[in-house]
Structure formats: structure tokens, C-alpha cells
Amino acid sequence: MSAEETKRGGVRQTLARLLGSGSFDAVFLAGPALFGLLLFVAVPFAIAIILSFTNLRMGSPLETQFAGWEQYRRVLGDEAFRRALFNNALFALVVVPVQTALALGLALLLNQQLRGRILFRTLFFMPVVFPMALVAIVWKLLLAPGPDGLMNSMLQLVTFGAWAPRDFLRDPLLALPAIMVMSIWQGAGFQMVIMLAGRQGVPETLYEAAAVEGAGPWRQFLHVTLPQMRNTIFFVVIVTTILAFRLFDQVDILTQGGPQLATTTVMFEAVRTSFAEARVARAAAMTVIFFVIVVGLAVVQRKLLREEREIL
Amino acid sequence: MKPRSASRLLPLASSYAVLLVCTAVFFLPIAFMIVASLKPDELVLREAGTWRALFPGGASLQNYRDVFDRVNFGRFFVNSVFITGCIVLGGLVVNSMAAYAFARMQWRGRTLCFGFVLALLILPFEAIAVPLFYQMIEFGWRNSYQVQIVPFIANAFSIYLFYSFFLTIPKEMEEAAAMDGAGALRTFFTLIVPLAKPAFATVAILTFLMHWGNYLWPLMVVDHETYRPLPVAIAEFQTLPPIQWGDIMAFGVMMILPVLVVFLVFQKGFVKGVASSGIKG
Numbered sequence: 001m002s003a004e005e006t007k008r009g010g011v012r013q014t015l016a017r018l019l020g021s022g023s024f025d026a027v028f029l030a031g032p033a034l035f036g037l038l039l040f041v042a043v044p045f046a047i048a049i050i051l052s053f054t055n056l057r058m059g060s061p062l063e064t065q066f067a068g069w070e071q072y073r074r075v076l077g078d079e080a081f082r083r084a085l086f087n088n089a090l091f092a093l094v095v096v097p098v099q100t101a102l103a104l105g106l107a108l109l110l111n112q113q114l115r116g117r118i119l120f121r122t123l124f125f126m127p128v129v130f131p132m133a134l135v136a137i138v139w140k141l142l143l144a145p146g147p148d149g150l151m152n153s154m155l156q157l158v159t160f161g162a163w164a165p166r167d168f169l170r171d172p173l174l175a176l177p178a179i180m181v182m183s184i185w186q187g188a189g190f191q192m193v194i195m196l197a198g199r200q201g202v203p204e205t206l207y208e209a210a211a212v213e214g215a216g217p218w219r220q221f222l223h224v225t226l227p228q229m230r231n232t233i234f235f236v237v238i239v240t241t242i243l244a245f246r247l248f249d250q251v252d253i254l255t256q257g258g259p260q261l262a263t264t265t266v267m268f269e270a271v272r273t274s275f276a277e278a279r280v281a282r283a284a285a286m287t288v289i290f291f292v293i294v295v296g297l298a299v300v301q302r303k304l305l306r307e308e309r310e311i312l
Numbered sequence: 313m314k315p316r317s318a319s320r321l322l323p324l325a326s327s328y329a330v331l332l333v334c335t336a337v338f339f340l341p342i343a344f345m346i347v348a349s350l351k352p353d354e355l356v357l358r359e360a361g362t363w364r365a366l367f368p369g370g371a372s373l374q375n376y377r378d379v380f381d382r383v384n385f386g387r388f389f390v391n392s393v394f395i396t397g398c399i400v401l402g403g404l405v406v407n408s409m410a411a412y413a414f415a416r417m418q419w420r421g422r423t424l425c426f427g428f429v430l431a432l433l434i435l436p437f438e439a440i441a442v443p444l445f446y447q448m449i450e451f452g453w454r455n456s457y458q459v460q461i462v463p464f465i466a467n468a469f470s471i472y473l474f475y476s477f478f479l480t481i482p483k484e485m486e487e488a489a490a491m492d493g494a495g496a497l498r499t500f501f502t503l504i505v506p507l508a509k510p511a512f513a514t515v516a517i518l519t520f521l522m523h524w525g526n527y528l529w530p531l532m533v534v535d536h537e538t539y540r541p542l543p544v545a546i547a548e549f550q551t552l553p554p555i556q557w558g559d560i561m562a563f564g565v566m567m568i569l570p571v572l573v574v575f576l577v578f579q580k581g582f583v584k585g586v587a588s589s590g591i592k593g
């Protein structure tokens with residue numbers, strides 16, 4: 001046995017003693033992923049929490065000090081950040097029900113024995129493979145101001161000329177709705193596919209039984225489809241809500257948070273604070289607040305699902 | 313049973329009507345992008361509000377040539393493919409290995425480590441983007457490929473998907489392999505990996521969808537053209553004077569066309585992968 005092999009054997013034995021027999025293989029298998037998650041996810045998150053309680057600012061001559069809850073107080077008192085929270089919540093309030101209903105509706109339509117349903121499914125899913133940056137840019141052209149814009153001229157057509165052309169992305173009332181519409185366009189296909197899978201998991205015998213009892217399509221939907229797809233629908237609702245709070249790309253490309261903070265979001269404020277202002281501690285506090293919101297949503301999801309997860 | 317009467321045809325017809333309207337809504341922006349990319353720049357905006365928006369008059373590939381003249385499109389494209397490819401491949405290896413250790417092996421600390429992975433499931437990338445950025449500066453990784461790849465290889469969600477799949481494989485097969493004297497590693501690589509092909513396909517597709525469009529992170533960590541991926545590149549391009557919408561749309565088409573082809577070829581896989589992401593909830 002060479003020295004090298006003895007050494008490796010020694011490491012193996014030490015590990016085995018430390019972690020139990022057969023654990024060398026386990027460490028070899030799980031080690032890289034655990035190391036990656038620790039170094040690139042857990043550590044930065046811990047750093048964010050620590051930084052959020054300091055006064056660190058890049059390039060500031062002041063010494064970094066413990067600042068208690070000061071950053072949180074400032075962030076929550078900041079007009080732009082409050083508006084960002086409001087915008088994210090409004091975005092979720094509109095996009096989540098609309099997108100979920102649209103996805104459910106499309107899924108139910110496509111669950112019928114229709115000719116060409118694969119083709120339709122493919123078409124509705126197509127925007128999902130589009131990067132959001134590209135979606136934003138294509139929609140910027142669709143939303144072009146003046147009568148030349150496709151959206152403006154279509155709205156004029158369907159309102160028989162009553163619609164006066166608007167500059168959607170520079171209008172404080174229309175900028176956020178415009179971003180909502182393009183986000184729904186990009187995301188609905190993803191949710192539709194999840195809904196379709198959920199619908200196909202509902203036993204057909206339930207519908208047959210309901211039909212025997214004389215339930216029409218509407219009552220079948222209310223009393224079979226909705227309760228049976230409960231978990232799928234909640235899943236889609238929570239995922240879409242969390243996505244709504246992650247909103248960034250469209251805002252950065254189209255409006256930079258404007259006009260007059262009408263489209264600013266938590267992530268946009270965090271990035272702006274971190275880069276344009278180099279206020280590291282404040283951005284960290286924003287990040288932590290963002291995380292608390294997401295965890296809150298996840299906890300709500302668990303409660304609603306009442307699902308017994310059999311993990312481990 | 314009732315014959316196929318009007319009462320049955322009406323809902324069918326309305327289903328088709330709704331689907332066709334939705335098709336128009338979903339496909340219109342894509343068609344518009346493709347048509348605009350073929351038009352002379354000055355016509356794109358002028359015709360955007362008319363029926364001609366969807367009919368290219370005097371179609372040519374001039375805009376496509378212009379894109380290559382104005383920016384290094386090939387470089388951006390290769391960057392995106394390379395970065396996403398590394399994340400997907402690295403992730404498949406690392407996360408499937410970890411999932412197997414969690415699903416099938418007994419070791420001290422397993423429960424604790426798996427709890428750690430599950431806890432990270434709900435942590436969205438945005439929650440760590442800012443501190444990770446400063447960490448990457450400490451590493452000296454700003455403006456590089458690795459800064460866009462390495463932090464994303466280990467992924468809690470991928471581990472969870474693999475884990476769920478491995479649990480469905482009958483234990484008897486592994487026990488038989490163990491009887492033949494195969495260790496855990498050999499069992500994993502020679503028996504489990506081939507069995508788990510569908511799980512690998514699902515994770516590959518979901519990882520691809522998650523990272524192909526990455527915008528926020530490269531925007532933060534890369535300001536060199538050398539390492540710039542497509543989403544950031546097109547965002548820069550659309551502000552590059554002179555603003556020519558035909559060129560911008562041509563950039564968009566070239567950016568998405570290869571992906572659309574891959575999607576159409578593997579569309580069953582895409583749909584299955586996305587569907588399975590929601591089943592467990």
C-alpha cells in the first residue's frame with residue numbers, strides 16, 4: 001500500500017468515525033451541493049441580515065458601526081420604498097387573480113377533446129421561453145405612444161375611435177397596468193400547464209357521478225373541479241404572488257421606476273439603493289424585508305394547503 | 313345518450329372561438345416582432361398602428377446584417393449558451409448526487425442537512441442578490457463567466473425534484489445491486505442515473521427556463537461586453553443610438569429563434585417538466 005493510499009484510507013476512516021459508516025460516499029455525493037448552497041446562498045443571506053443592522057455605505061469615511069433597527073426605520077419611512085411595497089402589492093392584487101383565472105380557463109378549455117389542442121397549448125406556452133428583457137422590449141414597441149402604436153390603434157378600433165392615444169409608459173396611471181399586461185402575457189402559459197396537469201389528476205368518475213345526479217357544467221366546475229384542484233390553484237396563487245414581489249426586469253428596462261414612482265418596486269429600490277447610492281446597509285435591510293414578505297406568503301401557503309408532507 | 317345536437321355543438325363552437333381569440337392575443341406580439349424585424353427601420357413605427365404591422369412590405373434581411381455590424385451579437389449569444397449550459401450541466405451532476413444521498417443513504421447529519429436544503433427552497437434569488445454581489449467583489453469575480461455560473465449550480469429546488477423522483481424508484485433494485493457488491497457510488501452512477509432520465513430532463517428544462525433570461529444578476533456583476541449575456545445585451549442595444557426598431561426586433565428574433573426551435577422539438581418535455589414542478593406544491 002502506497003503512502004498516498006494509506007493517507008486516503010486514513011481520511012476515509014476519520015470521516016467514517018465522525019459521520020457513521022458508509023458516510024464517505026454520502027459526503028462525496030452531497031458535499032458539493034451543500035457547499036455551494038452554504039457559500040452562495042446561506043452565507044450571503046446571513047451577511048444581509050448582519051449588514052442591515054449596520055450603517056455601512058461604500059466610500060463613506062465613517063467607520064462601520066452597529067446601528068440597531070435604524071436602517072429598517074429609515075427604509076420603512078422612505079416614501080419611495082413605501083410606494084414600492086404598495087406597487088408590488090397592487091401588482092399582485094391584480095395579476096394574481098387575473099393570471100390564475102386565465103390559466104385555469106385555458107387549461108379547462110384545453111382539457112376537452114378538441115382538435116388541435118396540442119397546437120393551442122404550444123402557442124399559449126410559447127411566451128414562457130421568452131426572456132423577460134425581450135418581452136419588455138417587444139411590448140415597448142407595441143405600446144408606442146401616439147396613434148402609431150399598435151395598442152393605441154387597437155384600442156381606438158374597439159372603442160370606435162373613443163380612445164385617445166396615450167403614452168402608456170409615461171402615464172402615471174397606465175404605466176403599471178401596462179407592465180401587468182405584459183407580465184400576464186409572458187407568465188400565463190406556465191401556470192396553464194400546471195393547471196392542466198392538476199385538472200388531469202382529477203378522477204373522471206367524479207364528473208360521471210356528478211352528471212348522474214344531474215349537475216350541469218357550471219355546478220360540476222363549482223363542486224368537483226374547484227375543490228379537487230384546490231392544491232394546484234393555491235400553488236399557482238402563491239408562486240404568482242411571490243413572482244409579483246420579485247418584479248424587476250420590466251421596470252428596469254421600461255420605466256426605471258417612473259413616472260413619479262408609479263412603477264417602482266422593492267427589488268428596483270434595493271438595486272438602486274445599492275448601486276446608485278452605494279447605501280449597502282440600507283439595501284440589505286430592504287432585502288431582508290423582501291425575504292420576510294416571501295416567508296410570510298410561504299407560511300400562508302402551508303396553512304392553506306394543510307398538506308401532510310411526507311419528507312424524511 | 314343524446315345525439316350530437318345543437319346543444320352540444322354550441323359549447324364546442326364557443327370553445328374554439330375563445331381559443332382563437334387567445335391565440336391571436338398570445339401570438340400577436342411574436343408575429344409583430346418577426347414582421348418588424350424584416351421591415352426597413354423607418355416603416356416599423358409608421359406602420360405599427362395599421363394592418364400593415366403584420367405584413368412586411370419589401371421584406372429584407374438588412375436589419376439582421378445591421379445588428380451584426382453594430383454589435384457583437386455572436387459573442388453575446390455564445391456567452392448566454394455557455395453560461396446557461398454550464399449551470400444546467402453542473403446542476404444536473406451536483407444536485408442529483410446530493411438528492412441521492414438524501415433519498416437513499418443513511419449518514420449522520422442527513423436530517424439536519426436536508427432540513428437546511430428545504431429551508432433554502434423558499435429563499436428567492438432576489439433576497440440574496442445584493443449581499444452576494446459584495447461577496448463576489450471580495451472573490452474578485454466581477455466581470456467573469458464564473459460569477460454568472462458557479463453561484464447557481466447548487467440549487468435547492470433541483471435537489472428537491474430529484475429527491476422526489478428517487479423516492480419513487482423501487483428499493484429492491486438497489487438491494488439487488490448491493491447484493492452483487494456494488495457500492496453506493498456505483499449503484500448511483502450505473503443504476504439510478506439511467507433510470508432517472510425523465511427527472512434529469514425535467515430539471516434540465518426547468519433550470520434552463522430559470523436562467524436563460526437572467527437579467528438582474530448579470531446587470532449587477534458584468535459591465536464588460538466580453539461576458540455580457542443576451543438579455544442585458546438587448547437591453548443595452550435598445551438604447552444604443554440611433555434607435556432603430558427594425559434592428560432591435562431583428563436582435564430579438566435572433567435571440568429567441570434558436571430557443572423556439574428547441575422548444576418546439578422538445579415541447580412535450582417542456583410541458584411535462586413545468587407540469588411536474590407544480591404537482592407536489
